Amino acid sequence: MKKERPDNIVYSEEKGYNASFLPYSTSVGAPIIKVDDIVSWKSRGITNVNKEFENKFNELKNQYQKLMEEYEWNELVYSAKFAFEPVIGEIYHLYVGENGVNFLSLISPQEWNKEHLGTFKLNSDKKWIALHQKENNFF
Numbered sequence: 001m002k003k004e005r006p007d008n009i010v011y012s013e014e015k016g017y018n019a020s021f022l023p024y025s026t027s028v029g030a031p032i033i034k035v036d037d038i039v040s041w042k043s044r045g046i047t048n049v050n051k052e053f054e055n056k057f058n059e060l061k062n063q064y065q066k067l068m069e070e071y072e073w074n075e076l077v078y079s080a081k082f083a084f085e086p087v088i089g090e091i092y093h094l095y096v097g098e099n100g101v102n103f104l105s106l107i108s109p110q111e112w113n114k115e116h117l118g119t120f121k122l123n124s125d126k127k128w129i130a131l132h133q134k135e136n137n138f139f
Contacts, residue, residue, distance in 0.1 A: 070127070077120055077128040080104045086122045091131065094118050 010019035010026045019026045025033055077094055082104035086092060090106075096115040097103050109116040118133035 070130070073118065073120070073130050073133065074128045076102065076117070077104065088122050088124055088126075091119060091121050094120060 010017065010022065012018055015021075023033070025031065077092075080094055080102040081097070082092075086104070092104050092106060093108060094102055094104055094117040096117060102117065109119075119131045120128040121131055123129055
């Protein structure tokens, strides 16, 4: 005859008394052991990190586009024809000449009837800052 054991005792024929090794509680008064939902935690983490990467990528992309636009305008102004040394801080206007060659001038677009490409100011780094440019890009 088998020896009877109370209901609240965990006993296994192969392992004996093994309640302390089980991954779950074995008595009514024991605290609830709950397995954390790691999959949803990882999913939320991945989503948040991906959003952060996407935002940073878009920010860098916008900075790159602005930098390329500045570069292209500077390239356009520096390749234009002018017969004077530009002064830092002064405002200059870029026009299309009759022969198709762009030229830089001090004369504003209101003072004559030439095709105006943009208004620029030379900063201390010798970089042309676009103050006003024609709506459509030439690049």
